[in-house]
Amino acid sequence: MPRYAVLATHSTSQPESEAGAASAVLQLFNDDEPAGPPLLVFEGQLPAVVADLEAHSPRWVMDSTAHWYPKLLAAGSVIERVWDLSLCRMILRNSASALATPYVNALRSTPPEPAGAPAHALPPPRVSEHQGQLFAEPKDAAGSLESVLAEFADQRAAVPDTLPGRRLRLLLAAESAGALIAAEMGANGVPWDADVHHAQLESELGPRTPEGTRPPKMEELAAELRTLLNSPALNPDSQQELLRALHRAGIEATSTRQWELEELKHPVITPLLRYKKLSRLASTNGYAWVDAWITGGRFRPEYVVGGVVTGRWASRGGGALQIPHTIRDAARAEDGHVLVVADAAQLEPRILAVLARDAKLADAARGRDLYQGIADLGFGGDRAHAKIAMLGAMYGATTGESGRLLPQLARTFPDAVALVEAAARTGEAGGSVSSFLGRGSPEPSADWKRSQRADSAEAQRAADAAARSRGRFTRNFVVQSTAAEWALCWLGELRRALNAAKAEGTDLGQMVMFLHDEVMLHVPEQHAQRAAELIEASARAAAELLFGSVPVDFPVGIAIVKSYADAK
DNA sequence: TCTCGAGGCGCG
DNA sequence: AAAGCGCGCCTCGAGA
Numbered sequence: 001m002p003r004y005a006v007l008a009t010h011s012t013s014q015p016e017s018e019a020g021a022a023s024a025v026l027q028l029f030n031d032d033e034p035a036g037p038p039l040l041v042f043e044g045q046l047p048a049v050v051a052d053l054e055a056h057s058p059r060w061v062m063d064s065t066a067h068w069y070p071k072l073l074a075a076g077s078v079i080e081r082v083w084d085l086s087l088c089r090m091i092l093r094n095s096a097s098a099l100a101t102p103y104v105n106a107l108r109s110t111p112p113e114p115a116g117a118p119a120h121a122l123p124p125p126r127v128s129e130h131q132g133q134l135f136a137e138p139k140d141a142a143g144s145l146e147s148v149l150a151e152f153a154d155q156r157a158a159v160p161d162t163l164p165g166r167r168l169r170l171l172l173a174a175e176s177a178g179a180l181i182a183a184e185m186g187a188n189g190v191p192w193d194a195d196v197h198h199a200q201l202e203s204e205l206g207p208r209t210p211e212g213t214r215p216p217k218m219e220e221l222a223a224e225l226r227t228l229l230n231s232p233a234l235n236p237d238s239q240q241e242l243l244r245a246l247h248r249a250g251i252e253a254t255s256t257r258q259w260e261l262e263e264l265k266h267p268v269i270t271p272l273l274r275y276k277k278l279s280r281l282a283s284t285n286g287y288a289w290v291d292a293w294i295t296g297g298r299f300r301p302e303y304v305v306g307g308v309v310t311g312r313w314a315s316r317g318g319g320a321l322q323i324p325h326t327i328r329d330a331a332r333a334e335d336g337h338v339l340v341v342a343d344a345a346q347l348e349p350r351i352l353a354v355l356a357r358d359a360k361l362a363d364a365a366r367g368r369d370l371y372q373g374i375a376d377l378g379f380g381g382d383r384a385h386a387k388i389a390m391l392g393a394m395y396g397a398t399t400g401e402s403g404r405l406l407p408q409l410a411r412t413f414p415d416a417v418a419l420v421e422a423a424a425r426t427g428e429a430g431g432s433v434s435s436f437l438g439r440g441s442p443e444p445s446a447d448w449k450r451s452q453r454a455d456s457a458e459a460q461r462a463a464d465a466a467a468r469s470r471g472r473f474t475r476n477f478v479v480q481s482t483a484a485e486w487a488l489c490w491l492g493e494l495r496r497a498l499n500a501a502k503a504e505g506t507d508l509g510q511m512v513m514f515l516h517d518e519v520m521l522h523v524p525e526q527h528a529q530r531a532a533e534l535i536e537a538s539a540r541a542a543a544e545l546l547f548g549s550v551p552v553d554f555p556v557g558i559a560i561v562k563s564y565a566d567a568k
Numbered sequence: 569t570c571t572c573g574a575g576g577c578g579c580g
Numbered sequence: 581a582a583a584g585c586g587c588g589c590c591t592c593g594a595g596a
Contacts, residue, residue: 238592239575257576259582280577283590308586312580319589322579343580348585388583395584402583476585480580516580516586 002028002035004083005058006152007068008145010040025145028058038145047075059083061152063143065179066305073187080499084176085148087306088155091171094440096432097164103154164438170545171437171485175305177492181511182303182313184495188510189298190331190564191339191522194290197330201286204326205278208287215282221275228268236275284319285327293318297334303514310477311439311484312516321515331520331564337509338528341567342535342558343518344487346370349390349416351483353552355436358415362551378412379405393420394479396472420475427474428467435481436546441474486554487517489542494519497534508534520564528560 010025023043028035041049050060050072060082062068069079092098093107143151159165159172202208206216214222226234231245239256246253251266258276261269293299299318307314315321323331333339349370353361364373375386385401389409392402393416410417423433430452432441448470454460491514501508508531509523523531539556559567 235592240592255575262581276577280590284578284588310586312586314587316588319578322577322588324578347580392584397582397584400583401581472584473586480586518580 001030001056002053002058003031004029004152005053005060006145006148007060007062008143008148011144026053027145027149028053047072047077050079051077054079057081061085061148063148063151065176065183069180069183070187073183078184079180082176082180083152083155083172084179084305085143085151085155087175087179088172089151090306091168091175091439092155092158094432094442095168095171095438096434096440097160097168097438098158099160101154101158103151104158167436168438170489171435171439174437174485174488174492175311177495178313178488179305181491181495181514182305185511185514186300186302188512188522189296189300190512190520191297191334191337192294192299193297193330193332194294196332197290197294197327198287200327200329201281201290205282205286211288215278215286218275218278218282221271221278224271225268225275228271236272237279242272281324281326284322285324289318299331308484309442310481311435311488312480313514320513325565328567329563329565333522333562336525337522338525339512339561339564339567340509340521340523340528340531340535340558341518341561341564342520342532342539342556343568344490344539345555345557347483347486347517347554348394348479349374350552350554351436351486352394352416352419352479354547354550355478355482356416356419358413358419359551361413361416364413365552367553368555374409374413378408393417394476396420396424396468396475420478423478424471424475427477428471430470431474433474433478435478435485437482437485439481439485441477441481444470483517486542486546487514489545490538491519493538493541493545494535497538498531501530501534506530520567532558532560 006027006029008025008027010023024041024046026039026041026049028039039049054077057080060079062082062084064086065082065084066086069082072079089107092104093110098104155172159169198208205218209215222234222236225236226232229245229249231241231248234245235241242256243253246256246268249266249268251264251268253260253264256276258273261273293301299320301318301320302316303320304314304316307316313321331339345368346365349361350365352358353365360377361374364370364377367373369383371387371390372381372383374390375381375383379386379389385405388402389405391397393406393409397403397406406417426433427441430444430449432443434440448466451459451463451466454463491511495511498508498511506527507524508527509521511519512522513520519535521531521535535558536556539554543550543552543554557568561567
């Protein structure tokens, strides 16, 4: 009964045999004792070996779930639990809850990873306590057995047996589980009806034209713009040309942003805004997008766990997290199925209520409509103002209506406002803040630190602006990162529940999409209600797992629909 | 010719 | 209605 199954790349100088190269090496552990020698696994045999071992529910240990798991999934092998070294490494690097072991210190002394780089393509630093140095160029991104074993031990040793340590351990487990879910969702994909999408494009843009040419309805609008602006050669895709043409027509715009154009009164504004809308649709989610991303009736994006500093997922390719509402009608359940779409209602202010132990805000958060609750307690029932004030407090708004409403919010919910203000002050001073489970905000960059040593009035203004900007980041970080943890726990609990149901013989369907605080399941029609119940139970379990017993509700809105467009 | 930043806008 | 946070993708155009 192996407790851990460590998966690594088999590195050898031996020439490939007739059977092919050994692609992987497996080391099983009973508790902390190796259960026999490492096991070489040849190309193509790995999924079967994994599936066999999975009967014992080991925790798999691997450098990168994103590297290994898609191959296993493609062969039908599902993993229950994993410890993802790459993801844990990123968390430990920034976490104030991690012990300052040589391993953690070595991580912290490496230069920050380039922002936005693909998580599994980052060069994984190899740390050896014996040599006390980092190897910048690993032989293989999937890791050798020696390095995987060493780093696993290093990572476990970096988590103390304290309350912050136990929370950190939960975070590492949840992040790793997220890697499994992300790979599974990516493999499942959102059921996508290309015909519906094409019909939508045709009605908006007109019939498909050759690549590199303007769709008919955009061409018509472009002609109209040229006439209205008296600019026969205008290319409306060029901001510079467009701005010049607007100025020539006496329109005093400083940019071509939608919101600025909307303020202006001129016959050209309406067709121009229409052109920009269509242009966006055509270029980002047009015919080419369907060609590139819809295969076998599914949209299969790549989710990037750990791709956002706050712990949210990012995505790569297809703009999976930015699917516009206008084309969501193309996300359609297959025959005999429905989409069960659930979203956590006003997640971030509810999280703030817990973080700040703000009893008043917790009162407001009891029930479905938190903003109405805030309005009733502090804004004379004015929901719109309550919402603007709350969002402004979490984002750091200083101007406009949102800024003006902040004092009113602070009077009613002093603890909640004090918490985000304190996070802002910490960030402005160059400090770091943390999520509830211990995901730390990144250190300020070297440029930022340099900016704070201003030697002139002008530089001082820039320094202050940079400080305020970082304050807004850390202010939001505490809320967004903890919300991401709640969502991760929600997904983890839901996955466990779905797998348990499956083990008992009921296939409730697949998780097919995740969007920060929203999850979509593709479910056999007859099980829709049961799936909805599991989603709600998972939300309650997530809050309990994360926070224990707290007086804040985390309601989820659930829609059972055939088309994603009908989800809200 | 290619790369890369800015501007803009889609999502939460 | 936009503003304050976090992202990814597209186009243009400047510069190597």
